[in-house]
Amino acid sequence: xxxxxxxxxxxxxxxxxxLEEVVDREALSDxxxxxxxxxxxxxxxxxxxxxxxxxxxxxxxICQYVNRLPAGAAACxxxxxxxxxxxxxxxxxxxxxxxxxxxxxxxxRYQGRQVGRFVIGPYLPAETRAVPRSLLEIxxxxxxxxxxxxxxxxxxxxxxxxxxxxxxxxxxxxxxxFSSHRAHLTSEMHVASVREGYRELAEKTANxxxxxNRLKELDKLKSNFLATVSHELRTPLTSIIGYSEMLEAGIxxxxxxxxxxxxxxxxxxxxxxxxxxxxxxxxxxxxxxALRLQREPLSPKALLDEIVTTFMPRAREKSVSISVDAxxxxxxxxGDPVRLRxxxxxxxxxxxxxxxxxxxxxxxxVETDLVGGEDGEMGMVLMAAARPAIRFEVADSGAGMxxxxxxxxxxxxxxxxxxxxxxxxxxxxxxxxxxxxVNAHEGEIHVTxxxxxxxxxxxxxxxVETDL
Amino acid sequence: MQLDFTARELTVKLVYYGPALxxxxxxxxxxxxxxxxxxxxxxxxxxxxxxxxxxxxxLPLSFQAGAGLSVRLKLFTVPGQVIHDAxxxxxxxxxxxxxxxxxxxxxxxxxNQRAFLNMKENLRENGMQPERVxxxxxxxxxxxxxxxxxxxxxxxxxxxxxPVYKAIAxxxxxxxxxxxxxxxxxxxxxxxxxxxxxxxxLEPSRFLKEVRHRLGFTRRxxx
Numbered sequence: 001x002x003x004x005x006x007x008x009x010x011x012x013x014x015x016x017x018x019l020e021e022v023v024d025r026e027a028l029s030d031x032x033x034x035x036x037x038x039x040x041x042x043x044x045x046x047x048x049x050x051x052x053x054x055x056x057x058x059x060x061x062i063c064q065y066v067n068r069l070p071a072g073a074a075a076c077x078x079x080x081x082x083x084x085x086x087x088x089x090x091x092x093x094x095x096x097x098x099x100x101x102x103x104x105x106x107x108x109r110y111q112g113r114q115v116g117r118f119v120i121g122p123y124l125p126a127e128t129r130a131v132p133r134s135l136l137e138i139x140x141x142x143x144x145x146x147x148x149x150x151x152x153x154x155x156x157x158x159x160x161x162x163x164x165x166x167x168x169x170x171x172x173x174x175x176x177x178f179s180s181h182r183a184h185l186t187s188e189m190h191v192a193s194v195r196e197g198y199r200e201l202a203e204k205t206a207n208x209x210x211x212x213n214r215l216k217e218l219d220k221l222k223s224n225f226l227a228t229v230s231h232e233l234r235t236p237l238t239s240i241i242g243y244s245e246m247l248e249a250g251i252x253x254x255x256x257x258x259x260x261x262x263x264x265x266x267x268x269x270x271x272x273x274x275x276x277x278x279x280x281x282x283x284x285x286x287x288x289x290a291l292r293l294q295r296e297p298l299s300p301k302a303l304l305d306e307i308v309t310t311f312m313p314r315a316r317e318k319s320v321s322i323s324v325d326a327x328x329x330x331x332x333x334x335g336d337p338v339r340l341r342x343x344x345x346x347x348x349x350x351x352x353x354x355x356x357x358x359x360x361x362x363x364x365x366v367e368t369d370l371v372g373g374e375d376g377e378m379g380m381v382l383m384a385a386a387r388p389a390i391r392f393e394v395a396d397s398g399a400g401m402x403x404x405x406x407x408x409x410x411x412x413x414x415x416x417x418x419x420x421x422x423x424x425x426x427x428x429x430x431x432x433x434x435x436x437x438v439n440a441h442e443g444e445i446h447v448t449x450x451x452x453x454x455x456x457x458x459x460x461x462x463x464v465e466t467d468l
Numbered sequence: 469m470q471l472d473f474t475a476r477e478l479t480v481k482l483v484y485y486g487p488a489l490x491x492x493x494x495x496x497x498x499x500x501x502x503x504x505x506x507x508x509x510x511x512x513x514x515x516x517x518x519x520x521x522x523x524x525x526x527l528p529l530s531f532q533a534g535a536g537l538s539v540r541l542k543l544f545t546v547p548g549q550v551i552h553d554a555x556x557x558x559x560x561x562x563x564x565x566x567x568x569x570x571x572x573x574x575x576x577x578x579x580n581q582r583a584f585l586n587m588k589e590n591l592r593e594n595g596m597q598p599e600r601v602x603x604x605x606x607x608x609x610x611x612x613x614x615x616x617x618x619x620x621x622x623x624x625x626x627x628x629x630x631p632v633y634k635a636i637a638x639x640x641x642x643x644x645x646x647x648x649x650x651x652x653x654x655x656x657x658x659x660x661x662x663x664x665x666x667x668x669x670l671e672p673s674r675f676l677k678e679v680r681h682r683l684g685f686t687r688r689x690x691x
Binding site: 011012013014015110111112113174178181182185186189190192193194196197200 | 477509524526530531538544558561562
């Protein structure tokens with residue numbers, strides 16, 4: 001930590017590493033030029049390690065004069081070297097030149113540290129009248145009158161004035177340094193803050209991703225568990241149903257009135273339980289994406305007719321009318337016959353459950369387009385390609401549902417009537433399975449409903465494309 | 469802390485932490501006003517918007533502490549607003565001591581707590597143990613109505629492991645005491661960690677006297 005300062009430490013302590021990294025040399029030169037124009041004094045600014053950062057000077061006549069003489073040139077070089085290497089420690093250093101001139105070397109301190117120095121001069125002390133002996137003796141070629149004439153051109157400064165000029169320049173440089181340093185720190189800090197913010201976000205994202213992966217794994221475990229349990233439950237249940245049926249059929253001897261009734265109940269409840277377990281199994285298969293569809297072209301009207309035939313006995317029993325509205329020449333639907341029957345039966349079953357006596361159920365099929373992409377999505381009109389499709393509708397004149405219920409009915413285990421004493425049975429899996437089956441067909445399912453008027457489910461499925 | 473043996477130069481970083489608008493910048497402004505002009509550099513404020521600190525404020529102080537030791541103190545404030553957490557963490561890096569500036573108003577109690585937890589969290593994130601960082605707590609804005617009472621604060625500070633100061637930073641009251649309190653703890657801590665006394669031949673009491681003297685806090689510090 002002692003010597004090799006890194007930029008990290010500079011930022012931590014808000015320190016200035018090197019004058020030249022912060023200060024704009026052009027600006028510094030401008031300040032020096034202005035100083036020179038105002039006071040006629042040469043000025044140079046050097047960094048801590050001696051790099052010349054700004055230099056505005058005029059070669060004085062006396063300097064040109066002595067440089068023409070061999071010994072004079074050598075002495076001049078010595079003086080300049082001395083000035084260049086002078087390091088004022090806290091206080092200014094005054095360096096005399098053999099010509100009688102002076103150089104004033106001032107430290108530049110910033111935040112308690114010396115970061116550089118500036119040199120004013122050469123100038124003549126105001127009281128100088130004659131050519132100093134040091135100049136006359138430097139070279140045998142020095143002529144008193146010529147030297148005096150050359151010296152006359154040199155600016156003369158009183159010691160206290162020199163101090164005031166240096167103080168002024170120090171203040172200007174300090175202000176320049178402060179502004180530059182602040183700008184420098186601001187930009188450094190900005191970048192560092194953005195980087196730190198990014199690092200934090202990236203870390204959080206990685207943690208979230210990890211948690212998400214773990215949850216996905218758990219979800220898979222849950223589905224596996226569901227599948228296994230359903231399967232294991234189904235095996236003994238099949239036996240229970242089988243033996244109940246055999247008892248019912250009188251294979252083990254005739255049953256008396258109440259005995260038959262009890263066995264029938266066992267068998268009926270067994271069937272119900274089996275249906276529930278089968279839906280659980282379906283759901284878990286769908287969740288795992290393990291369900292494979294056996295797709296083939298299917299006639300929409302034939303599908304609906306079949307459903308009506310199945311539900312007709314229950315409809316008659318309940319005094320509900322059930323009818324089909326579908327043209328014979330509709331294009332074929334591209335679907336898995338078993339799964340599509342499951343979808344439509346489920347919807348018809350729901351309609352049957354919720355339609356009161358004297359109500360009606362209508363099964364409809366119409367030709368339509370299936371447009372991919374989310375409604376309102378940017379550029380949807382370009383991105384979504386319309387495919388020919390069939391829309392099936394199951395409309396009832398039942399109790400209907402409230403708007404807030406509509407958004408949740410496709411969730412697994414959701415029941416519109418959540419009470420334990422609810423009128424209609426089921427595990428709340430039907431519609432969630434229906435939705436997943438429709439999605440597996442790249443189809444869409446929607447529901448519209450009005451309380452006391454009825455509910456319409458519409459399932460849109462891709463038709464078999466003939467013209468492609 | 470940064471130690472340069474060849475230059476006999478010690479740089480210490482002190483950070484003013486606290487919830488938004490609790491008076492961190494005002495503390496620095498007050499110190500800047502009260503300190504000897506030749507010991508203080510310009511108060512640097514990095515980017516503000518609506519009088520709120522965006523990055524940090526920096527007040528550099530420097531003086532000769534005797535025994536040829538040159539001391540540089542860097543006083544920083546963090547931005548208090550919640551969204552500047554990354555910047556707060558950066559400013560807190562390498563802090564040798566922390567002043568927690570709390571807002572005395574009752575309504576700000578939760579904000580104080582949240583900022584304090586955030587400070588501990590950020591110290592930890594920076595690889596520092598919060599319990600080991602020299603810390604003093606300042607209850608600022610003692611002149612406002614509906615504040616936590618003196619009795620309440622005094623009773624609590626009896627049990628507090630860190631010194632508690634009361635201040636009205638806008639008037640400069642309690643600001644120097646808080647600063648010197650932290651300086652005291654920080655020097656003792658640095659002394660323990662780095663053996664500064666032996667290295668620089670400076671007793672803690674003499675060092676603190678020098679700090680007060682050089683910064684022009686003599687009367688205040690000793691009162």
